[in-house]
Amino acid sequence: MKRFAGSVVRRIPSVSTRWSSRCHQLRNSNVWLEHRRQLHQSRLLLSAEKVVKPVFIPFLSPPEDEDHDYENYRRATAKDIAPLSELPTRTKMLVRDFIDNSLYNPNYGYFSKQAVIFSPEKDFEFSQMRDHLHFMNLIAKKYKEIEGDVDEVDEVARQVWHTPTELFKPWYGYAIAKYLVTEYKLNLYPNKDLIIFEMGAGNGTLMLNILDYIQKYEPSVYKRTRYNIIEISQKLAERQYQRHDVRDAQHRHHCVEIINKSIFDWDVDVEDDCFFVGMEVIDNFAHDLIRYDTETMQPFQALVSVDDEGNYSEIYEPVGSDPLIARYLALRKSTMYRTPVLNHHLLQRIINMFPFSPNLSAPEFIPTKLLLLLETLNKRFPKHRLVLSDFSSLPNAIEGVDAPVVQTRYKGSMVPCSTYMVQPGWFDIFFPTNWELLRDMYLSICRGSRAGNDKAVKVLTHKDFCQRYGEIERTKTQSGENPMLMYYENVKMLLT
Numbered sequence: 471m472k473r474f475a476g477s478v479v480r481r482i483p484s485v486s487t488r489w490s491s492r493c494h495q496l497r498n499s500n501v502w503l504e505h506r507r508q509l510h511q512s513r514l515l516l517s518a519e520k521v522v523k524p525v526f527i528p529f530l531s532p533p534e535d536e537d538h539d540y541e542n543y544r545r546a547t548a549k550d551i552a553p554l555s556e557l558p559t560r561t562k563m564l565v566r567d568f569i570d571n572s573l574y575n576p577n578y579g580y581f582s583k584q585a586v587i588f589s590p591e592k593d594f595e596f597s598q599m600r601d602h603l604h605f606m607n608l609i610a611k612k613y614k615e616i617e618g619d620v621d622e623v624d625e626v627a628r629q630v631w632h633t634p635t636e637l638f639k640p641w642y643g644y645a646i647a648k649y650l651v652t653e654y655k656l657n658l659y660p661n662k663d664l665i666i667f668e669m670g671a672g673n674g675t676l677m678l679n680i681l682d683y684i685q686k687y688e689p690s691v692y693k694r695t696r697y698n699i700i701e702i703s704q705k706l707a708e709r710q711y712q713r714h715d716v717r718d719a720q721h722r723h724h725c726v727e728i729i730n731k732s733i734f735d736w737d738v739d740v741e742d743d744c745f746f747v748g749m750e751v752i753d754n755f756a757h758d759l760i761r762y763d764t765e766t767m768q769p770f771q772a773l774v775s776v777d778d779e780g781n782y783s784e785i786y787e788p789v790g791s792d793p794l795i796a797r798y799l800a801l802r803k804s805t806m807y808r809t810p811v812l813n814h815h816l817l818q819r820i821i822n823m824f825p826f827s828p829n830l831s832a833p834e835f836i837p838t839k840l841l842l843l844l845e846t847l848n849k850r851f852p853k854h855r856l857v858l859s860d861f862s863s864l865p866n867a868i869e870g871v872d873a874p875v876v877q878t879r880y881k882g883s884m885v886p887c888s889t890y891m892v893q894p895g896w897f898d899i900f901f902p903t904n905w906e907l908l909r910d911m912y913l914s915i916c917r918g919s920r921a922g923n924d925k926a927v928k929v930l931t932h933k934d935f936c937q938r939y940g941e942i943e944r945t946k947t948q949s950g951e952n953p954m955l956m957y958y959e960n961v962k963m964l965l966t
């Protein structure tokens with residue numbers, strides 16, 4: 471086994487005794503220096519990345535000396551290290567635990583710090599706008615104001631989310647409400663109540679818009695509506711209460727319950743028919759990283775090891791020891807999905823003939839926490855109907871299939887990275903979703919039917935959904951351009 475700089479792990483020229491440890495190791499990526507030049511404003515943050523490697527030249531770079539010390543490191547999970555104030559050294563953990571810890575560690579995780587969800591005080595008046603550029607300028611202006619405010623509190627405005635719910639309020643929320651009420655009336659009314667669970671409600675805007683719509687247009691359904699929020703962030707859960715409480719009594723909704731909890735800690739059985747809604751939440755669900763042995767095609771799972779000095783490396787071990795990864799891959803196989811990583815089998819055989827050629831395939835990120843969500847839905851919400859939306863693809867992602875974007879905002883600029891192995895807590899790490907694969911896995915877990923059999927389980931684009939359920943006249947500008955239909959082209963929805 472050898473360690474290499476660069477983004478590939480290379481083949482050992484001859485069978486090595488060290489190979490028998492069945493671990494492959496990959497060091498932190500090398501493109502960082504380039505970003506560093508381009509993004510000079512971000513100097514402060516860039517120094518947060520732990521290992522800067524020299525440029526790797528395929529087939530020419532000789533193998534580096536290996537350090538097998540990591541074999542003695544303590545193996546940890548995100549839960550184990552949650553109480554600590556920093557990432558411990560001489561530790562190794564699965565990639566999903568490293569990412570989970572970076573985003574959600576209660577002391578320094580990205581989401582534990584200041585979270586600002588872009589929410590203009592007044593709803594936009596689209597009929598007063600010239601065209602979509604006019605709309606973009608207005609957003610940019612508001613965005614600047616928010617960042618100005620945040621800078622006073624914390625010099626780094628790291629998180630300013632803008633979501634369809636916020637940009638197109640109340641119209642986007644009304645479209646979701648129309649969908650929910652239509653389905654409810656078709657299938658459950660008048661025998662059952664309308665019960666909604668919203669995971670990750672941000673500012674609580676969707677909840678307010680959905681309930682306002684039902685109250686205004688469907689008063690008889692409103693009387694039977696119950697709305698529950700499952701929110702991991704204490705700050706956001708408090709904000710959701712406040713947003714609701716500042717309304718005058720007449721407009722307050724009394725059917726809302728806010729539960730400050732991660733969906734992954736949910737342990738209550740909900741036997742009722744209900745709708746489970748999650749908008750722009752799953753992109754931050756941690757993924758695992760796998761590569762395949764280029765000769766045997768056996769999958770290997772990545773771990774991040776943190777050495778004595780706090781430098782990060784990837785090490786690889788055969789899939790098998792982690793039940794969640796094993797379950798994910800077995801289930802995925804049953805859907806007949808073929809990973810694009812293994813598409814060029816023949817070419818790979820030729821490459822294998824070169825000395826120092828990679829001994830592992832390109833990286834592939836797999837949504838193991840998303841599988842946990844599906845299992846939770848199946849076990850705890852057996853009669854749910856799902857409304858899920860998020861990115862289907864992302865520009866500027868790091869290398870790999872279904873790879874994430876790793877970035878932060880610094881003084882108004884977006885700072886992208888080439889690796890997820892960055893200083894925990896400083897960077898957003900978010901993933902695209904393969905929605906067609908998710909649909910097939912959902913069918914298998916939650917409906918027990920073979921992929922594609924259940925026509926009621928469908929993937930829609932954001933645009934299709936808005937056209938079907940939205941009052942699209944209300945988001946049209948004077949030129950006829952409609953930002954609600956034009957934007958978020960890379961967002962899809964799963965409706966079940």
Ligand SMILES: C[S@@+](CC[C@H](N)C(=O)[O-])C[C@H]1O[C@@H](n2cnc3c(N)ncnc32)[C@H](O)[C@@H]1O
Nearest residue numbers: 633635670671672701702703732733749750751
């Ligand atoms: C990008 S915001 C989206 C907010 C809102 N749904 C919207 O579309 O405007 C993500 C939300 O999900 C919450 N969240 C993230 N992970 C969660 C988890 N595991 N369980 C519950 N909520 C979570 C965050 O705290 C935040 O409220």
